[in-house]
Amino acid sequence: MPLSPGLYKIHDTDSDRVLTYYSSNKIGTGVNCDASYAKWYVKYYPGSLRYGIQVMEYNKYLAVTVDGSIPYGVEEDDASVLELEHQFHDFYLIKLAGTRYYLEHPNIGPDGTIVKFVDKVAFKGPNSGDTGSILKPKTNNTIPTPLILRPNDILSRGSGSQYTDDAHFHTDILFNMPRNPFTRNQRMATLEWARKLGVSNVPTMESFDECERRLEVALGKGNNTA
Template structure:
């Protein structure tokens, strides 16, 4: 499902903070609000699956690279071109076209001295911290984009995205059930403990859900995922 152009708020799915601009054009996450600095035009090149993201307050765009440790907005000519890969409901991955570089939200709370947290562009094979929820406000996408080389009006149909890599590329999840169960248990700031996980799985079976993983199969899946990620995910609880 491709995203229709318009005005959006873009939520960090982990905390429900929203993308906003701060100071001299820094792109950050901010507590959920209705202010203009937390709203964005999602603009698509005609006839393609290529998107750019523009502030509704300023004629400034998401960049394609970091400025040291910050994302700082740029002019239209230098704007990043993204694929917005639909996952489920209104959740998307924001990926620089032709790369593995994704827009990533932080997994740490802001310090006491600041309200905002910076976001990042990072090359990733696993998508922890990369899911964004797009909340549409209106169909207004601002002014038309200038023609751009490579943004063809005769682009091929957009392939359906998948979070399940083929076996040849190193599959991280055995099936969709393990993927979405892992997301349920580990995306929150306070991951489910083992007793809570067992209770939720049992509750799902009692309600008649099919393809509910066993706790043992989920443990195995998580061990394999930890190995693939080099043990970098410190939020998981054994």
């Protein structure tokens, strides 16, 4: 994912320190701040995915010494060409184009520390396609059989049940738990929640009221809805 050109602070991922341009024409890390010497324009070269980086305060561009390690400030014509390798979210590795040299924040002291480019290999997914050993196939008799829910025997034809279907049976179990029966508002909220979750065959409050009334008549009880 290419980075959009703009003005950025360049953070060390292991601390809150940021890339800083020193007046001595050197580049290092410093305390996170909003000063212009800690803000950088990231610009891309037309027709490519390569970048130049310029400090806001001094208008100097980042370049690397002949040995490819210590960065310093130069005019545009001498700027180093850089690549930004996206890692995740808004994290990128800054790399000297065409090499394996990446910008490293030493972060070894409370004061400013000079940064450098070091030769290293970035993590880029699986190593040489090695995915480890292959799992042995399972025989048919070792594959668990999915649990199949069967209709409740209470609702079988001719049983004399007061429940019209499984949905009302299970709703009655839920709403009228012996220790803590649901209030009417709780019942209505629970039914609505079930509908929002995509549950099929959710009873209406009215149909359950009728089911509960039949149960109470059959059991010789009055209305016990709280």
